[in-house]
Amino acid sequence: MSSPQGPQLNLTPQEEEVCEVLRQVVHTLSMTQKSDRMNPPLVIRIAGGWVRDKLLGLACHDLDIAASSMTGAELAEAVVQWLEAQGKETRSVGKISVNPERSKHLETATTWVAGLPIDFVHLRNETYGEDSRIPTTVAFGTPEQDAYRRDITINALFYNIHSRQVEDFVGTGLKDLRDHRVRTPLPPIETFMDDPLRILRCIRFTCRFHFALDPATYEAMCLPQVQEALARKISRERIGVEVTKMLRGPGPTEALKLLHRAGLFPIVFEAAGVPIIDPKVSLDTATALYKIIQGSPEDAKVLLGMVGSGDAEGAGSWEETIYLAAALWHLRGQDVSRGKKEISAASVVIKESLKLSNAQADCITGLFLAQTHVEELIQTTGHDRVKLGLAIREMGRHPHVGPAWRLALPLHLAGRMAQGSSEISLEPYLDLLKEIEEQDLSHTYELKYAIDGKAMAKALGIPLGFWIRDILENYVIPWQLARGPLIQDTERDNLGPLCMKWIMEKQEEIKAYAEKAGQKAKEAAVADAERRKKEKQTRKKQHIHD
Template identity: 35%
Template sequence: MRLSFKTVTNVVVVLPRGRTRSIINFTLFPTITSNLVLHPLLRTPKTPSFHSSLSSPMSSHKVRDNIQLSDVEKRIFDRLLATLRFFNLQTHLRVAGGWVRDKLLGKECYDIDIALDKMMGTEFVDKVREYLLSIGEEAQGVCVIESNPDQSKHLETARMRLFDMWIDFVNLRSEEYTDNSRIPSMQRFGTPEEDAYRRDLTINSLFYNINTDSVEDFTKRGISDLKSGKIVTPLPPKATFLDDPLRVVRAIRFGARFEFTLDEDLKQAAACDEVKDALAAKISRERIGTEIDLMISGNQPVKAMTYICDLTIFWIVFSLPPTFEPAISDGCERLCISQLDISWNLIHLLGKTTFTDEQRRLTLYAAMFLPLRNTIYREKKAKKVPVVNYIFRESLKRKAKDPETVLDLHRASNKFLSLIPCLVSNEDVQIVGHDWMTELIDVPVSSRVRVLTGFLLRELRDFWRVALLISILLHPIDVNDTEDESSQLSKRRDLFNTVENSVIKLGLEKVWDVKQLINGKDVMSVLQLKGGPMVKEWLDKAMACNLPIPQELQRNVLIG
C-alpha cells in the first residue's frame, strides 16, 4: 500500500515478530519527507538504535606481536640511529600514534611521526642533516612547521624527507588546557608515559621505540584494546573530551574506520551537555569539517554518521542557521542517515567502478542532506539560501565547490525524476512534472525526451550518474510486505541500470562534447544584441535543433 504524504500525517504499523506483534507509531512530515525513500521494512527513517549501533558485542582482532618493518623503514631508522651514534646523543627515538597502531594491525602506514625525549625536533633534524652530509648524502625537504593550534598543531614540528618518505619530528610533551579553549595553556617536555596519557585514545597511545626495536604500551591497555576492538580514552573520557572536544569526533572516526566498539563511559561522556557545549564552542569548524570529510570518504561512512546521530551531536556537527523555514521535524537526522545508508548500499550494489572517489564522496553528502533540500534561510538583503549551503560553508568550512555541486545535484535529481518514466518505457510517455526548458516549445514531441535529457547531461557532465542515483532515491518503488531490504535495493539498482542504458542508447553519454553550431557572437551579430539572456536562449534553441540528431550522424555529416 502506498501512502500519500499530502494526506497522511500519522501511521501505525503492525509488524509480526515471532508469535507477537510489534506496533510502531511514527509521524510523516510532508515538508521534510515528501518524495523521499522510506527505509525498507518499516518504511520509516531507520538507523541502528543507540544500543545496537554503539554496543555491539566485542570481537577479537588480529594484532601482531611485533612490528615488521619494510625495507624502506629499516633504512630510515638505520640512518636515525646512526645519527645518535655519530653525535653520541642520549636520546630515545619513538614512533608515535597511528603508524604503530596500523603496523600492529597488519596495515601499511606512510605517516611516520617520531617523538624525542630530550631534544626538540628541529635540533635533531639539524643533526640528521649534518650526519647525512658527512657520509655523502643530502638531506631533502627539510622544513619547520610552525605551531598552529587551530589546525591541531600545538608544537613546532620539524620535517624532512628520507628515502622518499616524509618524517615528522617533535618532542614528547605534557599539556594543560584552559576551560574555554583547546589550545594548551602550558606545555613542557614530558615523559613517554605523560605523552601517552595525553593522547586521544589508547589505541593511538602506543610507541615503537626505535632504539630498542620494541613496542611500548605505557597506558597498559593500548594493545589489549586493539585486540578486543575497543575505543577508549587513556584518562577519564569526560576530562579528556573537555580538554580537547575534537577527540569526540576522532573517537567516532576511528571507531567506524576499524569497526571497533565505543566504550560505555566514553559514550556517556560524549553525549553529556557539558562536552557537547565545549564541542560547539571550542573547536574550529575547519577541524570538524576535516574529520567529517574523512568519515564520508572512509570505509564506514554510515556507521560514522550513525555514531554522530546516536551520541546526539548531529546538529552540533551539522549546525544550522539561527532561523530557517520550514521547521525541521524531530527525527530528521535519522532520515538523513537513512538516505545515506541506502545510497551507500546502492553504490556498492552498482559496483565501485561506477563512480570515482570524488563522485562517491559528493553522492553521499547529497544523499544525506536530501531531507534538507527544501529548507532555506535568509541571508543579508533577505536573500533565500538553502541551509545545505550553510552547513557546508559555515558548519564544516568546506571548499566552495562542495555545496555548489551538492545543490546542483539536488536540483538535477528533480529534473531526472520527470524523465525517468519516459526513459524506462518502450512506448511514448508524456513527460510529467516538466517545468524546465519550457522555452523549447518548437521541439517535436518525439524528440523532446532526448533533447531534455541531453540538456540535463550537458549541465551535469561527468556527474550525471550521480544525479541519476539521487533521483533513484526519490523515485517511488513498488514494494510489498514480503520484500526485504536486499530485494528493494535490487529494484533500485535495476532502475538505475535501465535509465543508464537508455541514455547510452540515445547516444547522449558524452553529449557535453557536442559543439554548438553557432556561437554567442553569431547570435549577437544576426539579432543585433549586446548580450543578455536572449543570447543564451537562442543558443539553447540552436542546440535543441542539434540534439535530436544522433552524434554518430552528426560526425558523418561534418566529415562529409
C-alpha cells in the same frame, strides 16, 4: 614508569632503513653530547597511527618520529647532516608552524629519509584552559605524558627504534587493539573537556575500523557539558575536517548514525536560520546508499561512472560528496534567507556549519535539483534523444557538478528506498545509464554551441542581451542533439553554416522570442526601479522619525 614490552613489528626495507639511519644519528650525537641526569640520552620512537596500522596489518606511509630530549627541528637537521656526511641524497628540512586549527600545537619539522616523508616532533606534555582546545602550555614530556595526552589508546602506542619493540605506556592500547575497542587513555570526560574535537575523532576511528566504542566513552560524549564544550571550543573548520574524513572512510553511515544517537547531529550540522528537521530520512537514505554501493559493487561502479569520472569538479571525492548529500537529504527543498537572497539550506550548512568549499555546496545543491530530472527519466523508457540530452546538460552544467551528475542516480534510488518501498530495483537506473552511453549523451553538459551568439544576433538583426544565451540553449543545442552523436557526424566541419541556415529559416519565431524576452526584461527593470525608489523613501522616513 617503565613501558610494557609489546610485540615486535615486521618492517618494510624502507622502514628498516629509516630506523637504521635514526639509530646511526643517535649514535653520532652520543659521541659529541654528554649524557647525565640533566641531559638524558636521546631515545627515538615512532608514534601513533603508523604503529597502530602496522599491528593491524595495514600499510601506512606516515611516519611521525618523537624525540625524547631534543626538538623535532633539531633532530631533523641532525638527520640531514648525517645523510650528507654519508654522501646520501638529502632534502631540506621543512617546518610546519604551530596551527591549532589544524591540530598542530607545536612546530613540526619534516624531511625525507629512504624515500619516505618523515615528520619530527618531541615528546610533549600539554595543559589546557577552560575556553579553548588549544593547549595553554606545551613542554617536553615523558613517553607516559605524551601517551596519555592522545585521543584514544590505540593511537597512543610507540615503536622504540632501539629496542625494536612496541611500547604501551597507557597499558591498555594493545589490548584495546586486540579487542577492537575505542576508548580514551584518560577518563573520557577529562579527555573531551581538554579537547572536545576528540569526540569526533573517537567516532571516526570507531567507524573507520568498525570497532566497538567503549560505553563510558560514549556516555561521556552524550553529556550536556561535553557537547557544549564541543560547540564552544571547536572551530567549524575543524568539525568540517573530521566530518569529511568520516564520510570518506569505510563506515560513513555508521558515523552518521552514531552522531545522531549521541545527540551530536544538531551540533555538527547546525546553522543559523536552517529549519530543525528530524534527520531520520537522511540516515535512512545514507543507509540505503551504502547498501547499494556495497551490495552490488560492480553495478555501483557502472552507476557512479567507474568512480573516477563521477568525481565532482573541485568538490572532493565522490564518497565525500554523495554521503554528505545523503546526510543533508532532510534539507532537500528547504531554503534559507541570506540578505535579500534565498539559498538552499544544505548549501548554508556546508559553507557555514562545516566550512567546506563553495564547490561542495554548489555540487550538492545541483544534485538535489537534479532529482526532478531523474524522477522523470526513471518513470519513462525509450527516451527522446533531445530531451534526454537536455536533462543531462542541465544537471551537469550546474556549477561544480560536471560528470558528478551521475551521483544523482544512486541518490534518487536511495531516497526511494528510504521511503520504505521493497520493490525498487537498480535495473532501471542501469538501463538509463546504458541508454545515455549508447546515445553518446553523458557529456552533453560540455557541448559547445555550433554557432557564435554575436554572429547569430547580427544575422537575425536582434540586439545583444541575456536572450541570446537562451536562444542558443533552447534552439541551437536541441538542433545539435537532434542530429545524433556528434562523433559520427560527417558534417562536423560544416555544422556552423548548417546551423546558421536553420536559424535563418526559423528567424521569425526566434525574433519573436527575443522581442518577448526583451519586453519582460524592461518590465522587470521598471519594477526593480520602483522597488528601489520605495525602499529609499521608507529609509528616509525612518531617518526623519529617528
